[in-house]
Amino acid sequence: MTKSVSEVVARGQDNLDQAQRIAAGSRRRRYMAVVVGWVGFLGLWWALSAWLGSEARLPSPPRVFQEILIILEGDFWNQFWASIVRVGAGFVAAVLIGTPLGFAMGRSRYWGNFLQAPVVVAGSIPGLTYAVMAFVVFGISFWGPVLAVGLISMPYVAINVAEGVRGVDRGLIDMSTSYGRTERQVFRHVVVPSVLPFIFAGVRLSFSLAWKVGTLTEVFGSSKGIGFQVRRNFQLFNMPAVIAWVLLFIVFMLLLERLVLVRMERRLFRWRQWERDQ
Amino acid sequence: MTAAPLALGKGPGTPGRVRRILTSSQGAQATAIVVFIGAWQLLTLVATRVPGPVEVTQFLYTEITGGSHGGIITGQFAEHFAVTLRHFSIGLFIGFTAGLLAGVLVGSFVIARALLNDTVLVLLAMPAFVWAFLTTMWFGIDWRAPVLTVAFTAFPFVAVNVAQGVRSITPELKNMSSAFGVSRWKQFKHLTVAAVTGYIFAGLRFAIIVGWNGILLSEWFSGQSGVGFRTRYWFDANRYRGFVGWVIVFIVFIVVLDRMILNRLQARAFRWRDPVEVKAELSNPDFDQVGA
Amino acid sequence: MARLDIQRLSKVFPPPQKGADPVTAIGEITLEVEGNVFVSIVGPSGCGKSTLLNILSGVETPTSGTVSVTEGGRPARLGYVFQDARLLPWRTVIDNMLYVRDDDGAPASDTASRYLEMVGLEHTHQMFPGQLSGGMQQRVGIARAFSVDPDLLLMDEPFSHLDAITARSLRDHLQQLWTATRKTVLFVTHDVVEAVQLSDRIIVLAPGGRIFDDIAIDLDHPRRSSDPKVATLQAEILGRFEEMYPSNVSGMTPGDVST
Numbered sequence: 001m002t003k004s005v006s007e008v009v010a011r012g013q014d015n016l017d018q019a020q021r022i023a024a025g026s027r028r029r030r031y032m033a034v035v036v037g038w039v040g041f042l043g044l045w046w047a048l049s050a051w052l053g054s055e056a057r058l059p060s061p062p063r064v065f066q067e068i069l070i071i072l073e074g075d076f077w078n079q080f081w082a083s084i085v086r087v088g089a090g091f092v093a094a095v096l097i098g099t100p101l102g103f104a105m106g107r108s109r110y111w112g113n114f115l116q117a118p119v120v121v122a123g124s125i126p127g128l129t130y131a132v133m134a135f136v137v138f139g140i141s142f143w144g145p146v147l148a149v150g151l152i153s154m155p156y157v158a159i160n161v162a163e164g165v166r167g168v169d170r171g172l173i174d175m176s177t178s179y180g181r182t183e184r185q186v187f188r189h190v191v192v193p194s195v196l197p198f199i200f201a202g203v204r205l206s207f208s209l210a211w212k213v214g215t216l217t218e219v220f221g222s223s224k225g226i227g228f229q230v231r232r233n234f235q236l237f238n239m240p241a242v243i244a245w246v247l248l249f250i251v252f253m254l255l256l257e258r259l260v261l262v263r264m265e266r267r268l269f270r271w272r273q274w275e276r277d278q
Numbered sequence: 279m280t281a282a283p284l285a286l287g288k289g290p291g292t293p294g295r296v297r298r299i300l301t302s303s304q305g306a307q308a309t310a311i312v313v314f315i316g317a318w319q320l321l322t323l324v325a326t327r328v329p330g331p332v333e334v335t336q337f338l339y340t341e342i343t344g345g346s347h348g349g350i351i352t353g354q355f356a357e358h359f360a361v362t363l364r365h366f367s368i369g370l371f372i373g374f375t376a377g378l379l380a381g382v383l384v385g386s387f388v389i390a391r392a393l394l395n396d397t398v399l400v401l402l403a404m405p406a407f408v409w410a411f412l413t414t415m416w417f418g419i420d421w422r423a424p425v426l427t428v429a430f431t432a433f434p435f436v437a438v439n440v441a442q443g444v445r446s447i448t449p450e451l452k453n454m455s456s457a458f459g460v461s462r463w464k465q466f467k468h469l470t471v472a473a474v475t476g477y478i479f480a481g482l483r484f485a486i487i488v489g490w491n492g493i494l495l496s497e498w499f500s501g502q503s504g505v506g507f508r509t510r511y512w513f514d515a516n517r518y519r520g521f522v523g524w525v526i527v528f529i530v531f532i533v534v535l536d537r538m539i540l541n542r543l544q545a546r547a548f549r550w551r552d553p554v555e556v557k558a559e560l561s562n563p564d565f566d567q568v569g570a
Numbered sequence: 571m572a573r574l575d576i577q578r579l580s581k582v583f584p585p586p587q588k589g590a591d592p593v594t595a596i597g598e599i600t601l602e603v604e605g606n607v608f609v610s611i612v613g614p615s616g617c618g619k620s621t622l623l624n625i626l627s628g629v630e631t632p633t634s635g636t637v638s639v640t641e642g643g644r645p646a647r648l649g650y651v652f653q654d655a656r657l658l659p660w661r662t663v664i665d666n667m668l669y670v671r672d673d674d675g676a677p678a679s680d681t682a683s684r685y686l687e688m689v690g691l692e693h694t695h696q697m698f699p700g701q702l703s704g705g706m707q708q709r710v711g712i713a714r715a716f717s718v719d720p721d722l723l724l725m726d727e728p729f730s731h732l733d734a735i736t737a738r739s740l741r742d743h744l745q746q747l748w749t750a751t752r753k754t755v756l757f758v759t760h761d762v763v764e765a766v767q768l769s770d771r772i773i774v775l776a777p778g779g780r781i782f783d784d785i786a787i788d789l790d791h792p793r794r795s796s797d798p799k800v801a802t803l804q805a806e807i808l809g810r811f812e813e814m815y816p817s818n819v820s821g822m823t824p825g826d827v828s829t
Contacts, residue, residue, distance in 0.1 A: 026388075033392030041397055057416060113306030118314065124533050126491040127406070128498060128506075129525055132513065175656040178627035178648060179670040179718065189669060193660040212405035216495075219407060234411045242411060250403045271660045271698040 059240040067244035075229075080252060082224040086142060087214040090149020091203055094210075098154040099199060102161025112162065123155035127213040135221035145217040145225070149210045157202035164198030165191070197269055204261055211253050329519035337523045347520075354508065359527075362504040365421060366493050369428025374485055377433045381440025381481070391441070401434035406492040407499070414500040424496040424504065431492035432485035439484065443477025476544070483540045490532050572639060572646045572721040572754040574603040574626075579635035581621050581779070595621040596779030598635070603771075606752040608791075610765035610772045612811075618779030619758040623650075623724050626756070641721035649720030649753075651728045655707035657699040657714075664695040667714050685717040686710070688750070689743050705736035709743060716747050723755045730760070741768065745792035762811050766804045767793050774811070783810075 042061050049058040059067075101119065104111040130151050134144035168191055176186045218227025226249045233241035266273075299305050315331050322330040329337075340346070341353035383390040384398070409430045413423040447470060455469060497506025505528050512520025581596040596618040603609050611619050624630040625637055627650055639646045657666045667682035668674065686692055689709040699707055708728060715723055729737035745768065748755065759765050765772050766787060774783035785807060793800045 030388065030392045033389045034396065037393035037396060040393065110301050110306055113303040114310050117307050117310050120537060121529070121533055124487070124536055125529055126494055126532065128491065128494050129529065132521075136518075171652065171654060171656050172658060174624075174629050175650065175652060176670075177629055178650040178724070180648070180672075181670070189658060189661075193658070208403055212407075215405055216407045230408065230411065234415070237415065239415060242408075242415070246404070246408050249405075250400055253403055254399065269660075271700055273700070 056237065056239050059243060063240050064243050064247070067240040068248060071241070071244055071248065076248065079225055079229055080248075082222075083145075083215065083218065083226045086145040086218070086222075086225060087149050087211055089146045090210060090214060091153055093146060093150030094153035094157050094206070095199060095203065097150065098157030098202065099161050099195075101154070102158040102198075103165055103195075105158060105162035106165025115158070119155045119158050122151065123159075125152075127152060127209075127216055130213055131217040131220050134217050138221065140221045140223055142222075144221040145214045145227075148217040149214045152213045153203065153206040153210045156206040157199060160198040160202035160205070161195055164195035168194045197265075197272070200265055200268070204257075204265070207257055207261065208253065211249075215249065327518060329522050333519045334523045334526065337519045338527070341520070341523060347517075358504050358508045362424075362493060362497065362506070365424040365504065366428055366489060369425040369493065370432055370485060370489050372425070373429035373432030373489065374436050374482060376429070377436025377481060377485065378440055378478070380433070380437040382444055384437065385441035385444025398434050398437050401430070402438065404430075404434075406431045406488065407495045409492060410496040410499050413496065419500050419502055423500060424493045424506075427492045427496040428489040432489040435484035435488055436478075436481040439477045439481030440474070443474040443481075446477070447473050479544050483536065483544060486540065487532065487536055490528070494528060572604075572641045574601070574722065574754070574756070575636075575638040575640075576601040577636045579622075579625065579637055580633050581618070581625060581630065582633045594778060596625075598780055599775075601773065601781065603754065603756070606754060607770045608748060608755045608757065608768055610757045610759060610769040611775060612759060612762055612765045612772055613775035613782075614760060614777065617775040617777050619760075619775060620726055621779070623726050623756070623758055626722075627724055639722055646721035647718065649715035649718050649723040651708075651711050651715045651723070651725040653727045653731055655699070655704075655711040657707055657710060659699050662696050662698060663691070663702070663710055666699070666710060667717055670714055670718055682713075682717055685713040685747075688716075688747055689713045705732055705740060708732065708740060712740070712744060712747065716751060716753070720753060723753045725755060725757045727759050729764070737764075742792075744768070749791050762808050763795070763804050766807055767795055767800060772807070 045058075046061050049060040049063075052058050055063065101115060105115050105119070106112070127148075130148040131144075134148040134151075138144040138147065172190045172194075173186055176190055181189070215225070215227035215230070218225040219231040222228045226245060229245050230242055230249075233245065300309065318331050322328050337347070342355040344353045344355070346352055380394065380398070384394050385391075406427065409427045410423070413426045413430075417423045417426070451469060455464075493504070494506040494509070497504040498510045501507035501510075505524065509521060509524040509528070512518075512524060577600055579596055579599045580594070583593040583595060585592050599618075599622065611622065613619055621630060625632055626639060627648055639648070641647070657663075658669060661669065663686070664679065664682055667686065668678055671678050671682070683692065683695070686695065689712060691706060691709055691713065694702065694706065694710075699710070702710070708731075712728065715725075729740055732740065741764065757765070757768060762772075770787055772783075772785040772787065773781060774785070776782040787803065789799060789803070795801060795804070
């Protein structure tokens, strides 16, 4: 019953080929399913809009697509850029305020307890409040959305930074002390790189939330930006335009998250890849 | 290997005790509240349009007891709150049930996931105010607008969490159960249900938070009654103490509900997953047994 | 060539929880070390070896007694090798070598490169610690400690987390480095055999942090365990050690444990 070595190797190769074929097959099936999913979604939408009849109820996909093209050829990039700048500025504010707060919370048990409640409540406040508040404070202005985005993202950054500060590797700090590194050096070379991923996590977690609140604030108090465009078309009862702007908003937000954020994170934190593999 | 924490001075006399109470966790939280109210009061001195804590409390008292504001408008609290709660519950029920169904499907079948994943992603990214607008455009000023706003907003969050829960039941655990000859009923009860319950709960919690946000928006933009509507009523009338009063009401509601009640329930449901970790193990990379 | 002068050192930690006793990590240690010697500190867990090193490196302060680590009158420069390599995971190997230095520029990186080469890691300059195996990371740790040209080198069970083969290889690297540089080394280990192979002098600590024995080893460096002189000495000292810490392996028969 002994097999020759070549027989065993050939059998092994057969099995491997078969396994690869099966894997490729199921990969193909999954791609097909995604395509079918999109086709099905569009088909359902089309059928529903036909059944409802009027454009004011549910415009058909081609109609919305047409509107999308109009917007893209028109004012879109202007408006989108306006929104990005506001949301971006808000994130910067959130990081600038949230990081020192997080540091205080992480290093000192007292400040951790003191700030815990306000930060947590700030994170639970419905976005409407921030939007209206920002509008009341700044009126129709660039700064309204910045304030709202800053306030809603700040708790996420602060809580994550606190976690990061608490989790700094004491062993690395002791090592630095035993080699005579100053406090500034320890802060710069050990603490900051440890905490940086957590700042990023705070931004990433609050990313979509911040966009939603920022856009909502634009609805209230902006003369530019995607939120403003949605409100304007809502008031004009222009359903195709409302849906078109919303879809564009979602697609670009998802693209931003996938392409920009994830890439940036991967580059900044190259060294973590191998840590994880270990 | 940090030094053991210093014990605070336990000398005789009041200063030690008072300091300990003040710096305890409850003491810190209480101080935070006091500081917040103090800062609020200070703010009113600078920004004169901002109503202070005293005025807002007076307003709320009148509003809740049905008294008369300035002799003209009657306080209405219970009716608006009841309307909102009713619509909120119905919408939550719809969104939760649909999300549960979708989540189970997506979590159990790879094909379902491939089919629905992108749709759920888009729905997750949809801002709540868009649902408020859309439902108003579809149904006008009608009970269906707030209800469906809640449903649409909550649905994707429930679906995503339930799917995660279903996926957490790995085939390895199922194989292990079969190998030990565990009955199918016991498997279902201890394996499937127990694993998924925590995730279902997490999904429900998210649904409540975003749903509450959604209904406030819907009532703000196009309601005739309810918490969101009443908040806007005072805002439009430029009565900011009324506006701030109602803002406090809906914030307190969701904070109490989420951070005090649901929080605890979820911690219980997830006891197995998030136990208190032993920090020492995390900072000591043991057993680096790879040869050079 | 450092001078280490420890007089009546003791270290007591406050109780870990309410109602417990304070923890005496070091009862009393009086020790003098001088010259280019390799000194091992041997003892079981809980005998205060790591605490002693922490006090010497300034991470902990003594409860009583004096500690003086000097080089020709001035405070000595320390190098430290830990059980876990303690490399900054977000910096490359060469940057880790440079982090612990006070100088910079070409002379610094030349020195760093030289020491990396001595431990056989000249090709890893631009790699991250996460890409290296445990043994390689530890070699970087050792190279790092030697590269700052310390007056006193503290080593805290540096090979205890490695498998036997890697540990043996690293001991060879260490002996190579030491015979080339002849630093004053304080080497903490629980492994008596290892201590005999590496050191000129073995200080044995008892639980509770007191010196139990002080053994001089007078053999040439570098030493191989295959050398009969080394092996004999290892067996003899191990025997003395076992007298101090008898193990409790009693004979058990089937049926002793009921199911």
